[in-house]
Amino acid sequence: MVAPSDVKSPAFMISALAITQTAGYGVLYYAFSVFIPPMSRDLHASVAQLTGAIALAVLVSGVVAPVVGRWLDRHGGRALMTVGSALGAAAVLAWSQVRSVAQLYLVCGVLGAASAMVLYEAAFAVIVAWFDAARRARALLAVTVVAGFASSIFLPLTGFLVDRFGWRQALVILAAGYALTAVPLHALAVRGRSAPPHADRAEIVGAALRERPFWLLAVAFLAQTGAVAVMGVLLVTYLITLGHPPVFAAGVAGLLGVLSVTGRLVTTGLQARWRVALITAVMFGLQGLAAVLLPVVGRSLPGAVAAVVLFGLGFGVATIARPALVADRYGTTAYASLSGALTLPITVAKAIAPLVAAGIAQFAGYPAVMGAVAAACALGALSLVAYDRSRSAACRR
Template sequence: MITGPRPRALTRMVGALAITQTAGYGVLYYAFSVFIPPMSRDLDAGVAQLTGAITLSVLVSGMVAPAVGRWLDRRGARGLMTAGSLLGAAAVLAWSQVRSVAQLYLVCAVLGVASAAVLYEAAFAVIVAWFGPERRARALLAVAVVAGFASTVFLPLTGFLVDRYGWRQALVVLAVLYALVAVPLHALTVRDRRGPAHVRRGEIVGAALRERPFWLLAAGFLSQTGAVSVMGVLLVTYLIALGHPPVFAASVAGLLGVLSVTGRLVTTGLQARWRTAMVTAVMFGLQGLAAVLLPLAGRSAAGAVAAVVLFGLGFGVATIARPALVADRYGTAAYASLSGALALPITVAKAVAPLAAAGIAEVAGFPAVMGAVAAACALGALALVAYDRQGNAGGARAP
């Protein structure tokens, strides 16, 4: 049951968040890859140096996530998301003026702070605060499905802007575009909803951190996020190593974005009949199977497509499963604080896993990397199965 503003106002808020998440991920994260080649020439820097900058951004966003979560629980999201939008646009504008790798790293650190304030963690905290369990899944899905097309929209758009105007002017255009989209939508549509004043959120978080189920959730999503991050970064390279042409490899890897939307739709539908943790565990298991199949059947075009399709179905499942599981077990009073606590290790895994996998590939080859990906997905599935068995016994739910 929805309380507070009329359903129409909340529907507008969900629509606005879907738009700002698409623009946010497109400008603050996905666009970076398009700028690597021209920045490499202008800044006289290697690809590894430049990639380290976006890794830093991801790490910073994870480091500030707990503080952002506490702010959201205590003061609401409107002011924070509006300020984060302004900070993100300003950082992108500053990015257009960098003259050294050190300056780029500084800008990306600021981007990390802005990302923590405006992307999924903050947006989902708003939805969890306003929507009851029966409508929460649809609202989360609506935002995640639209935002799932961020790379599909912004990678070609950014490529066009770079080709037409150069990378520095392209960043100026993206900064202005993001500011015009995100700042007014966050300021005008996001509704603040603070938790009850009598609730001691620190005690809720502390109790959760002492519980085994919380750490099972952390282990499950950390393992799968690392696996997904590795596939997102190295899949094209591995498909080429298997003998496929670069255009085919890029096209097949591009299926991951579309399939992530499909997987989110399927998962949300299955949640109406089965428990979220078990549905998510099955999806993680299928991803592990896909990672095993890729070295075995990936040299053929059909085998490569089949493995990528199977893996892609679980590509975005964690995005909607994690907020649902946290809110269902612990309630909504300290949701953002708990979500921020979970986000820190999970975001670190997202940032570090591709670097570790690249090292494994150099030493032991890509089949070993796929083995590690499969093991991580299996570990994530097993952790969620164990969580489901304990979760049914009750938890630290807050009012």
């Protein structure tokens, strides 16, 4: 039994968000890949058609993000995240009843809107609004470390449910579980705090959009997100192309989720000594180096593992670095609106980059894809270095 005083505590809110983010990413995003084979048979659809549905969900979440951000700044997160989790559960339940690809796409559109209301961007806006700079990094880390295991938990769990009950019944179970977990936790634990009513958020956002540093952040995270999306989708296929068994390829690729947690821990620990932008730039640079090395050393087992580990250390760093950098430079009054403005192009990159990379792989080979990934990581690192210099120059004036 949770006491009223516990419900109001920041620790309870962080614990609740860690749980809802894990369940949200597991049910609303990662589980989709497990359902592709049985849906392909039952709906008589190709893998490409089904993959397009989750890509649509990602794009819709990006399009909705600016609107969600403005709401969060004005009203806080409690009502939005509670309604969003109910909507997400309803979408998963509706998914269990689809009979055509067109219906699946419609459901995934709703799923994308719900995701924008309940996943990281919304949770981070709540954290940024409630915690000062000294405690914010630890709060973000606590949520993302737990949620970083969403794929490790929900991929095998979903596989078991599909094998035991069939894919439609598995979706019903996931929908019920998510509703019973996320709806009450968001309603009870998320605080309703918002920015002062007199704050001119539109002016803050407009001023940021006119500044070079904002666009340096946008370029940095757009480029690195595209690179990470490509590796997340194509790494297993490339490792198999290099001659590794499928089981080994999948196992090594699975390290990315665990390593993303390691990278977040390292990044947060280093923030006491170095600036966030420079730490993140180094991590992006290491990812670029890993992409260059993979075609060279990836045919051997140790080489493949070493390259994936190097890339994986930066896999989740952007997740905690972006809110820290935005809040540090622009404050918390219009944080969610600015985050939403950044999320739209970044999400588009996340959805489109793997499709572009697949085309490059078909016509120029996977080494060319790795070269493009390395270039994107380098661009992200250089953009963050330029951002940090502009920040330092502004502080000296």
